[in-house]
Amino acid sequence: MKKLTRAELKNELQNAGIRLSVQRLAIYEFVRMSKAHPTAEVVYEALREELGSLSLTTVYNTLKLYTDAGLILTLNIDDGFLHYDGDTSLHAHFRCSSCGAIHDLAVKSDYSNWFEGSDGFAITEAQLYLKGLCPKCKSCKN
Amino acid sequence: MKKLTRAELKNELQNAGIRLSVQRLAIYEFVRMSKAHPTAEVVYEALREELGSLSLTTVYNTLKLYTDAGLILTLNIDDGFLHYDGDTSLHAHFRCSSCGAIHDLAVKSDYSNWFEGSDGFAITEAQLYLKGLCPKCKSCKN
């Protein structure tokens, strides 16, 4: 994924019909650039210093706004937190049952032909959520 | 899926090292036989009359017990509720964005070869969660 400039991120928001603010641009940049699938709390802690003032409510509201606009994904991982993903392209999420890290896995082909009896269904979004041990935890006990 | 007798369900619990009770057997039978991916609340409402007395806490505790034992699956669907699935074999869950119903979809082959760069990962469980419109909602506006 190429690195986007702040001007390009600004354009993405405006093309989606979203009004700008200092908070919105910072939150969008953080989530779009992160590969760690952060929670709202993580976004909040990462930006509160940089922004001087920031409310957790703003983070939640903004992340929901972006999700509804299709700019990011909200992931329902089973650790009790909502996670946010700035990469909306088709990919799987692997959560290590040992360290809890969430890794991306690339999928090999279009998911529409992975299933039987899905003829009448119109699939618009897929969350492929795998569990197990990541390479690091598989090799050692940490 | 063949219909299981109550004696067979009893055996499944005992083989998993789980002690029996009236509530446990009823909850297990309901979730194992249901294809509707019920929430804890649904299980509770369905069984409270039949059992005379039943606590929602018992339902939650028991469903967690079965999940930890690998007898059922806990699904993290994004409607704010945990859903439970008595079918632990590999299959995808399709949630209709119109009516909210959760349908099962059969998958065509083992999921381990659907992904690239997953060589070092030990995949033990997969939740394939798809969204879109089910055939009923696709054809009409309900």
Place this chain on the structure above:
DNA sequence: TTTATTTTTGTAATCGTTTCATTTTTATTT
């Protein structure tokens, strides 16, 4: 039956997320 252990129960607590009214910022118009 007696006993020890486990399970059920109902209430209270938890905590991630949302609601709400107010203040502040934004973008447009004078």
Place this chain on the structure above:
DNA sequence: AAATAAAAATGAAACGATTACAAAAATAAA
């Protein structure tokens, strides 16, 4: 630049699905 109207940010309070807890009831063994 200043004034204005609309939208966004804020933080306290509410929400609600799930969990923790201690007491009561049921289970299984002797």
